[in-house]
Amino acid sequence: MTDLEDLQTELESLLDLDAANQTGWDEPVICRVEVDLPGWLTQLAGGNEWEVYSENEDENCMSFAMREKVARQSAKTAEVTLYHNGYAVVDVDGTPLFDGTLTTGTSDCAHLSYYHANSGEPVTLN
Numbered sequence: 001m002t003d004l005e006d007l008q009t010e011l012e013s014l015l016d017l018d019a020a021n022q023t024g025w026d027e028p029v030i031c032r033v034e035v036d037l038p039g040w041l042t043q044l045a046g047g048n049e050w051e052v053y054s055e056n057e058d059e060n061c062m063s064f065a066m067r068e069k070v071a072r073q074s075a076k077t078a079e080v081t082l083y084h085n086g087y088a089v090v091d092v093d094g095t096p097l098f099d100g101t102l103t104t105g106t107s108d109c110a111h112l113s114y115y116h117a118n119s120g121e122p123v124t125l126n
Contacts, residue, residue, distance in 0.1 A: 027118060028116075032112070032113045032115065036110075038066070039108075053065055082102070086101055
């Protein structure tokens with residue numbers, strides 16, 4: 001009978017440990033994307049400086065209309081869309097330049113941070 005009691009106690013402790021390990025993953029997390037848009041677009045498109053001239057936000061993303069800071073008629077225009085999950089799409093004059101995930105290391109102009117939604121405490125990912 002002792003073996004059965006020991007087994008039951010061990011099973012309960014494992015279930016408690018499993019529940020304790022899962023609580024950190026059950027909390028909502030907020031991803032914050034910070035991007036130096038003019039600097040990033042200069043990196044992607046090369047050369048000229050860029051400026052944001054309009055922006056639009058919806059529940060899934062933020063879109064920015066940008067243009068080159070040059071004094072000529074044929075200045076390029078761009079659309080940069082940053083999704084709330086860290087994904088980004090960049091088009092310059094209708095040509096795709098970037099379509100992928102913004103992660104630390106993708107560009108010196110982009111930075112992702114994660115926070116617990118309830119407490120605001122930073123989340124460190126390994």
